[in-house]
Amino acid sequence: MNGKEITFIVVSLLIIFIGALSIYQMHTQPILPIEPYETALGIPWRLLVAQYVFFAVSATGLCIVVSLGELFGVKKLEKIAKEGLVMALVMILIGLMTIGLEIEQVMRGSYAMLGHTNPSSLMFWMIMFYVLYLIFLSFETWFLLYDDLLIQANEGGLRSFVAKLLTLIKIENSKEYAKVLGMIKLVTAVIATSTLGALFSVTHLKLWHDPLLPIYFILTAIVSGAALIVIGVYLTDYFKGLNERHEVFQTLRHVLVVSIIVTILFTAWKLIIKAYPNSTLLSRMAVYNLMSDYAINFWVFEFLIGLILPLMLLILPKTGQKIEGIFVSSLLVITGMVFCRIDHVVVGQLTMKISGIDVTFVSFHPLEILSSIGFVALFVFGYYLAHKLLPLGVEV
Amino acid sequence: MKRRDFIKLIATLTISAPIVKALTTQEQETDKSYAFVVDVNKCIGCGNCVIACKVENDVPMDLPIARTWVEGYSIDENVPLSKTKVQKIVMNTAKNPFLDKKNWRYSKNFLVPKLCNHCANAPCVNVCPVYARFHTKEGVVLVDKNTCIGCKYCIVACPYGATFLNPEEKVTDKCTFCFHRITKGLKPACVEVCPTGARSFGDLNDKESIVYKILKEKEFSVLKPEEGTLPRVFYLGLEEYLVE
Numbered sequence: 001m002n003g004k005e006i007t008f009i010v011v012s013l014l015i016i017f018i019g020a021l022s023i024y025q026m027h028t029q030p031i032l033p034i035e036p037y038e039t040a041l042g043i044p045w046r047l048l049v050a051q052y053v054f055f056a057v058s059a060t061g062l063c064i065v066v067s068l069g070e071l072f073g074v075k076k077l078e079k080i081a082k083e084g085l086v087m088a089l090v091m092i093l094i095g096l097m098t099i100g101l102e103i104e105q106v107m108r109g110s111y112a113m114l115g116h117t118n119p120s121s122l123m124f125w126m127i128m129f130y131v132l133y134l135i136f137l138s139f140e141t142w143f144l145l146y147d148d149l150l151i152q153a154n155e156g157g158l159r160s161f162v163a164k165l166l167t168l169i170k171i172e173n174s175k176e177y178a179k180v181l182g183m184i185k186l187v188t189a190v191i192a193t194s195t196l197g198a199l200f201s202v203t204h205l206k207l208w209h210d211p212l213l214p215i216y217f218i219l220t221a222i223v224s225g226a227a228l229i230v231i232g233v234y235l236t237d238y239f240k241g242l243n244e245r246h247e248v249f250q251t252l253r254h255v256l257v258v259s260i261i262v263t264i265l266f267t268a269w270k271l272i273i274k275a276y277p278n279s280t281l282l283s284r285m286a287v288y289n290l291m292s293d294y295a296i297n298f299w300v301f302e303f304l305i306g307l308i309l310p311l312m313l314l315i316l317p318k319t320g321q322k323i324e325g326i327f328v329s330s331l332l333v334i335t336g337m338v339f340c341r342i343d344h345v346v347v348g349q350l351t352m353k354i355s356g357i358d359v360t361f362v363s364f365h366p367l368e369i370l371s372s373i374g375f376v377a378l379f380v381f382g383y384y385l386a387h388k389l390l391p392l393g394v395e396v
Numbered sequence: 397m398k399r400r401d402f403i404k405l406i407a408t409l410t411i412s413a414p415i416v417k418a419l420t421t422q423e424q425e426t427d428k429s430y431a432f433v434v435d436v437n438k439c440i441g442c443g444n445c446v447i448a449c450k451v452e453n454d455v456p457m458d459l460p461i462a463r464t465w466v467e468g469y470s471i472d473e474n475v476p477l478s479k480t481k482v483q484k485i486v487m488n489t490a491k492n493p494f495l496d497k498k499n500w501r502y503s504k505n506f507l508v509p510k511l512c513n514h515c516a517n518a519p520c521v522n523v524c525p526v527y528a529r530f531h532t533k534e535g536v537v538l539v540d541k542n543t544c545i546g547c548k549y550c551i552v553a554c555p556y557g558a559t560f561l562n563p564e565e566k567v568t569d570k571c572t573f574c575f576h577r578i579t580k581g582l583k584p585a586c587v588e589v590c591p592t593g594a595r596s597f598g599d600l601n602d603k604e605s606i607v608y609k610i611l612k613e614k615e616f617s618v619l620k621p622e623e624g625t626l627p628r629v630f631y632l633g634l635e636e637y638l639v640e
C-alpha cells in the first residue's frame with residue numbers, strides 16, 4: 001500500500017464518517033431541535049431519494065450492459081462482467097442503504113417483513129423486486145467468481161482468508177449456475193426498475209404521471225450503466241497501469257451513442273407533449289418549472305453536459321476512438337444523469353402544495369448534501385475494497 | 397357502507413338531490429357514513445379552526461403544517477377572465493394573515509377552508525406500502541401512527557396537499573375528522589369553534605343530521621373532481637375555476 005492509497009482510504013473514511021453524522025443529526029437531532037427542511041416548507045422527497053433513484057437505476061443499467069456480454073454473446077463485453085456485477089452489487093447495496101436511512105422509521109420495516117404490506121402499493125413491489133434482485137445478483141457474482149476464488153485461496157494474507165471463507169461451500173459448474181441466475185437477475189432488475197418508474201407514474205403530479213416513465217427509467221439505466229462501467233474500467237486500468245481494453249471501450253461507446261440518442265428523443269417528446277397547449281394547465285406548469293426555474297439544471301447540466309456534449313465527443317472519431325475521450329464523455333454523462341434524477345424527483349413535486357403552501361424553489365439543507373456525499377464516498381470505498389479483496393483481476 | 401357502494405353512488409351524481417338520496421339508501425348496511433360540508437360564503441377567516449385543530453391534535457403551532465388550513469383568494473375582477481390576477485394567502489399557523497389589509501390586493505375576496513377530503517378512492521391509502529392508512533367503516537381515512545414508516549409516499553400522492561410529515565412524531569399526519577371526538581358523539585374541534593357555522597359535520601345516513609339537510613337542499617361541489625378521488629368533504633359556493 002503506497003502513500004496515495006493510504007490518503008485515499010483516510011479521506012474516504014472521513015467523508016463517510018461526516019456523512020454518517022449528518023444522517024444521524026437529520027434523524028435524531030441531538031444538536032439542533034428541528035431541522036427546517038423537515039417541515040412542509042420543503043418537498044417530501046428530496047436529495048437522498050434522487051440519489052437512491054440514481055443508484056438503483058444505475059445498478060440495473062450495469063446489469064443490462066454486463067448481460068450483453070454474458071447472455072447475449074457480445075463477446076467483447078464478457079471481459080467486464082465481473083467488474084460490472086461487483087459494481088452493481090456495491091451500488092444497489094448503497095442505494096438501498098440510502099433509501100433505508102431516508103425513511104423516517106426504517107426499523108418499522110420489520111412490520112412489512114411480517115406481512116403487514118399493501119399489494120396495491122407500487123413502493124411495496126419495488127422494494128420486493130429490488131431485494132430479490134440483490135439476492136440473485138449476490139449469488140450470481142459469487143458463482144461467477146467461484147473458480148477465481150479457489151485460486152485466490154492459495155495466495156495468502158487477507159485475500160486468501162476472504163477467498164477461503166467464500167469457498168467454504170463446495171460447488172461445481174458454478175459458471176453454469178451463474179448464467180441461469182444472470183438471466184433471472186436481469187429480468188428481476190428490469191422489473192424492479194420499471195416498478196420504480198411506475199411508482200412515480202401513478203401519482204397525480206404531472207411531470208411524473210406518464211405511462212412511459214417505467215420505460216424511460218430502463219432506457220436511462222442503460223445510459224448511466226454504460227457510463228459508469230466505462231469510468232470504473234478506465235480508473236482500474238489507469239491505477240493498475242494497464243492500457244489494453246480498447247475493444248471493450250469501443251463497444252461501450254456504441255452502447256452509449258445509441259442509448260443517448262434514444263434518450264434525447266424520448267426526453268424531447270415527453271416534454272413537448274407535456275408542454276403542448278392542449279395539455280392541462282398543471283402539466284404545462286410542470287414543464288415550465290423545469291425549463292425556467294430549473295433552466296440551468298435542465299438545459300446546461302442535464303441536456304448539454306449530460307447528453308449533447310458527450311454524444312458529440314463519442315461520435316467524433318478524434319475523441320470517440322480514444323479511451324480518454326470515452327472516459328470524459330462518460331464523466332459528463334454521469335454528471336447529467338445526477339442532475340436528471342434530481343430534476344425528476346425535485347421538480348416533479350413543484351406543482352404540489354402542502355397545507356396550502358406552494359412549493360416553488362427547493363434548496364437543499366447542508367446536512368442532506370453532506371450525507372449524500374457520504375454515500376457516494378461509501379460507494380467508491382466499497383468498490384475499492386471489492387477490488388482489493390475479490391479476484392477481479394483484469395482479463396485482457 | 398362498502399367502499400365500492402360509496403364509489404358507485406358518488407360516481408353517478410351530478411346534482412345534490414340524487415347524491416343524498418343515493419347515500420341514504422345504504423342505511424341498512426352500516427349505521428354511519430360521515431361527511432363534512434364547508435360553506436365558503438360563511439367563512440370570515442378568523443382562523444379559530446386552524447388553532448383549535450392544532451391544539452386538539454398536537455400539531456406544532458408555529459410550523460406551516462396543518463390538518464386544516466384556510467386559503468384566502470383575492471381576485472382582480474376588472475380584468476378579463478383570461479388575464480385574471482389571483483392572489484393567494486394561506487393561514488396554517490396561529491398567525492392570521494387575513495387581518496393584514498395589504499394582503500387583500502384586489503377587488504373580490506373569498507376564503508376557502510381546507511382539510512383532508514377523506515376520499516373514498518384515496519390515493520394515499522392506495523400507495524401506502526405498509527397499510528398504515530385505511531378506511532374505517534364510516535368512511536373516515538385514518539393513519540396508524542405506530543405502523544407508518546415515514547416513507548412520505550402518501551404526501552406525494554395526495555392531490556390536495558392534505559397530509560404532511562409531523563417533524564416531532566416522525567410519521568405522517570392529517571385530519572381524522574377528530575375521530576377520537578366523533579366516536580364519542582362530539583363534533584370535530586374545528587366545527588365546534590367556527591363562529592359562523594361555515595363548517596358542518598354529520599352522518600349522511602341520519603336524515604336529521606345537518607349535512608344531510610344541507611346536501612339535500614343546496615348545490616354543492618368538491619375539490620378537484622377530475623382526480624376521481626370521491627371526496628367526503630363538500631363545498632357550498634366554491635368558485636371552482638379559481639380555487640386550486
Ligand code: SF4
Nearest residue numbers: 512513514515520554
Ligand atoms: S385528501 Fe389526501 S390525505 Fe385525505 S384521504 Fe384524500 S388522498 Fe388521503
Ligand code: SF4
Nearest residue numbers: 524544545547548550
Ligand atoms: S409515510 Fe406512512 S402513511 Fe404515508 S405512505 Fe409511507 S408508511 Fe404509509
